Amino acid sequence: MKACDAKSCEGCSSKDKQSREQLIHCKLLRIKHKLLVMSGKGGVGKSSVAAYLALTLAKQGYQVALLDVDLHGPSIPKMLGLRGILDIAADGQIIPQEYSSNLKVVSIESMLEDTDSAVIWRGPLKHGVIQQFLADCRWDDLDFLIIDSPPGTGDEPLSVARLIPDAKAIIVTTPQEVALADVRKSINFCRKVKLNIVGLVENMSGLHCPHCEGFIPIFRTGGGKRTAERMKLPFLGALPFDPAVVEGGDRGRPVLEEDTDSPFKQALQEFAESVLKELKFSESALAPEMKTLH
Numbered sequence: 001m002k003a004c005d006a007k008s009c010e011g012c013s014s015k016d017k018q019s020r021e022q023l024i025h026c027k028l029l030r031i032k033h034k035l036l037v038m039s040g041k042g043g044v045g046k047s048s049v050a051a052y053l054a055l056t057l058a059k060q061g062y063q064v065a066l067l068d069v070d071l072h073g074p075s076i077p078k079m080l081g082l083r084g085i086l087d088i089a090a091d092g093q094i095i096p097q098e099y100s101s102n103l104k105v106v107s108i109e110s111m112l113e114d115t116d117s118a119v120i121w122r123g124p125l126k127h128g129v130i131q132q133f134l135a136d137c138r139w140d141d142l143d144f145l146i147i148d149s150p151p152g153t154g155d156e157p158l159s160v161a162r163l164i165p166d167a168k169a170i171i172v173t174t175p176q177e178v179a180l181a182d183v184r185k186s187i188n189f190c191r192k193v194k195l196n197i198v199g200l201v202e203n204m205s206g207l208h209c210p211h212c213e214g215f216i217p218i219f220r221t222g223g224g225k226r227t228a229e230r231m232k233l234p235f236l237g238a239l240p241f242d243p244a245v246v247e248g249g250d251r252g253r254p255v256l257e258e259d260t261d262s263p264f265k266q267a268l269q270e271f272a273e274s275v276l277k278e279l280k281f282s283e284s285a286l287a288p289e290m291k292t293l294h
């Protein structure tokens with residue numbers, strides 16, 4: 001592959017001049033941090049964590065894009081109240097949907113005319129679609145590309161790991177022991193494909209009772225922290241179960257859009273701060289020539 005510096009990437013949109021790999025390489029150079037949100041099993045709130053992390057960072061003023069590579073169960077557009085299909089620019093690039101001026105969203109769901117139809121994807125086809133997302137979307141300069149993947153360690157996270165060599169994983173878990181067994185699988189997957197791990201976040205970590213000041217540890221709490229310690233990974237925080245999150249997801253209006261404060265929002269801020277802290281830390285650990293890429 002031809003050596004590339006960001007300047008020579010100006011003309012990247014002309015596909016006939018450059019290979020798809022080179023196109024992806026050039027586009028990724030303009031994105032500082034690529035974060036893959038993953039989990040061992042479904043329903044732990046991976047898409048919610050990806051969406052809320054993206055929203056929080058965008059509200060702090062960062063340029064953020066959220067990419068939904070959950071090809072079988074895309075849920076990001078619904079969660080954010082985005083409808084319609086993606087536009088294609090005159091130069092053939094896919095234009096991400098805008099949730100806000102600095103939060104762009106791309107999901108397979110927004111490419112399908114009929115969002116209720118089941119789509120059957122075989123492995124190589126999935127890789128091709130993810131490749132197309134990366135190569136053909138107009139990402140421009142970003143601080144964060146946050147990628148929501150389906151549960152497990154299948155084709156999609158593998159494709160992301162192959163296509164984005166400097167992606168880093170955020171692993172989501174719930175506190176109970178069965179979920180934590182799956183976390184270990186995710187961690188082993190990351191180590192195998194050489195995907196650095198930012199850390200572990202525990203979701204649905206107890207409920208702050210809406211009627212009194214009490215705290216109810218539904219699935220118990222603390223398992224995420226213990227696993228992180230055991231696996232020598234940073235623990236990024238614990239997000240409580242909040243019925244408003246379920247409702248917000250169903251209505252397509254994230255709770256961050258409401259003015260009221262809540263333990264969930266508080267925990268979310270702390271989680272985002274931990275992510276930023278870990279990324280700064282890993283950046284300072286890079287060799288000086290690598291830093292220029294970030």
Ligand SMILES: Nc1ncnc2c1ncn2[C@@H]1O[C@H](COP(=O)(O)OP(=O)(O)O)[C@@H](O)[C@H]1O
Nearest residue numbers: 042043044045046047048240241242245246249
């Ligand atoms: N912290 C939370 N509090 C309450 N509900 C949550 C929380 N996180 C996720 N949910 C809800 O749990 C369900 C599954 O979440 P989702 O993010 O789609 O999980 P996954 O992507 O892991 O399958 C959704 O209804 C979502 O609104």
Ligand SMILES: [Mg+2]
Nearest residue numbers: 046047070075
């Ligand atoms: Mg999901």
Ligand SMILES: [Zn+2]
Nearest residue numbers: 209211212214
């Ligand atoms: Zn109570």
